[in-house]
Amino acid sequence: MASQKKEFWRWPEYRRTVPDVDWRSGDIITAGVDIGSVSSKTAIMVDGELYAYAIMRTGSSSPDSAIKVTNWALEGTGMKLEDIHYVVGTGYGRVNVPFAKKAITEIACHARGANFIWGPTVRTVLDMGGQDCKAIKVDEKGKVKAFLMNDKCAAGTGRGMEVFADLLGIPIEDVGEISLQVKEEPPPVSNTCVVFAKAEATALLRKGWPKEKVLAAYTSAMAHRVVELLLRLGVEKDFVITGGIAKNIGVVTRLERELGIKSLPMNPKYDPMIAGAIGAALFAKALVELQRKRA
Amino acid sequence: MLAHYGYKDGSGEYFIIIDTEKCNGCGNCVKACPYNVLELVPNDFDIEGGMMAAVREEERKKIKYTCAPCKPTSGERKLPCVESCDQEAITHSW
Numbered sequence: 001m002a003s004q005k006k007e008f009w010r011w012p013e014y015r016r017t018v019p020d021v022d023w024r025s026g027d028i029i030t031a032g033v034d035i036g037s038v039s040s041k042t043a044i045m046v047d048g049e050l051y052a053y054a055i056m057r058t059g060s061s062s063p064d065s066a067i068k069v070t071n072w073a074l075e076g077t078g079m080k081l082e083d084i085h086y087v088v089g090t091g092y093g094r095v096n097v098p099f100a101k102k103a104i105t106e107i108a109c110h111a112r113g114a115n116f117i118w119g120p121t122v123r124t125v126l127d128m129g130g131q132d133c134k135a136i137k138v139d140e141k142g143k144v145k146a147f148l149m150n151d152k153c154a155a156g157t158g159r160g161m162e163v164f165a166d167l168l169g170i171p172i173e174d175v176g177e178i179s180l181q182v183k184e185e186p187p188p189v190s191n192t193c194v195v196f197a198k199a200e201a202t203a204l205l206r207k208g209w210p211k212e213k214v215l216a217a218y219t220s221a222m223a224h225r226v227v228e229l230l231l232r233l234g235v236e237k238d239f240v241i242t243g244g245i246a247k248n249i250g251v252v253t254r255l256e257r258e259l260g261i262k263s264l265p266m267n268p269k270y271d272p273m274i275a276g277a278i279g280a281a282l283f284a285k286a287l288v289e290l291q292r293k294r295a
Numbered sequence: 296m297l298a299h300y301g302y303k304d305g306s307g308e309y310f311i312i313i314d315t316e317k318c319n320g321c322g323n324c325v326k327a328c329p330y331n332v333l334e335l336v337p338n339d340f341d342i343e344g345g346m347m348a349a350v351r352e353e354e355r356k357k358i359k360y361t362c363a364p365c366k367p368t369s370g371e372r373k374l375p376c377v378e379s380c381d382q383e384a385i386t387h388s389w
Contacts, residue, residue, distance in 0.1 A: 146297035
């Protein structure tokens with residue numbers, strides 16, 4: 001009997017509550033629900049401060065994912081969905097968030113979220129999502145000045161990295177570190193397409209390349225592809241990376257090397273995956289304030 | 296805002312760039328495009344924003360082909376969408 005195969009691509013789902021925020025004394029409670037192609041995120045904010053969030057995998061139904069991830073974020077807080085004044089949906093499945101009053105494009109939300117997480121000095125945001133990759137230029141208020149999105153193929157995305165983690169049997173959290181364990185950088189894989197790159201990697205493994213070398217070859221190809229995209233808009237400091245790939249030190253290091261610019265380090269208070277959800281919650285707050293002003 | 300709609304692949308870069316600061320939402324480009332590539336959408340980037348021109352979602356991954364018939368093979372010819380825009384808000388990257 002074959003033992004059950006470990007799912008190396010599976011990244012940890014989790015929720016968190018910020019202990020020093022009391023939602024009951026809050027004036028404006030908003031939530032941002034970011035339904036991505038691979039992960040779903042809900043961020044709940046009280047008066048513009050992050051209170052609770054949850055990150056989980058997107059299922060086959062966007063409305064179900066939205067309900068599940070939001071309920072999970074609310075779990076144990078005593079807060080109910082009705083207590084939230086305004087919910088904004090964003091991401092690939094944004095129109096399918098049943099309780100959202102408005103859907104806003106994830107590009108605007110990531111810009112706003114990055115501005116919140118890293119501060120007003122951020123000028124370039126690279127969102128490396130599950131199935132697409134976006135380069136965004138922002139001003140000091142977090143407003144989008146220019147954007148470019150590539151969702152034509154999965155190369156340079158989190159999903160591509162998941163495929164490689166699975167192929168090589170390395171847990172997805174470790175691929176970044178392991179890809180850096182090479183004495184010298186191997187030539188990048190020549191295929192940008194994930195399916196062909198996987199075939200190329202299989203051939204390299206057959207040739208006797210160690211796992212870390214194959215991973216390094218793929219990671220640098222991925223970084224190169226993203227850099228090409230970024231250069232179309234031009235990269236200005238401060239540069240930050242959002243989305244799951246921001247946690248992959250292998251990609252980040254190679255990106256920085258190729259660009260010649262360091263990215264701001266991750267802010268330990270905020271997971272880079274929830275930047276879009278935070279942005280959406282902040283838009284929700286602005287919308288509540290606008291409503292009150294008009295009323 | 297410079298909105299880039301399109302993609303980059305092995306054969307080149309294909310982006311229609313719309314300057315939303317210049318776009319006044321008049322819709323002339325939507326009518327001018329013979330292949331129905333453009334549409335007017337609410338400006339999501341600004342809470343109090345109006346309408347703006349955008350490349351339709353379905354077209355974003357194939358504009359290399361959809362826009363090809365309008366592209367000059369030789370000499371100079373202005374594109375219908377670019378020509379129709381009084382605000383000069385539309386440019387093509389290729």
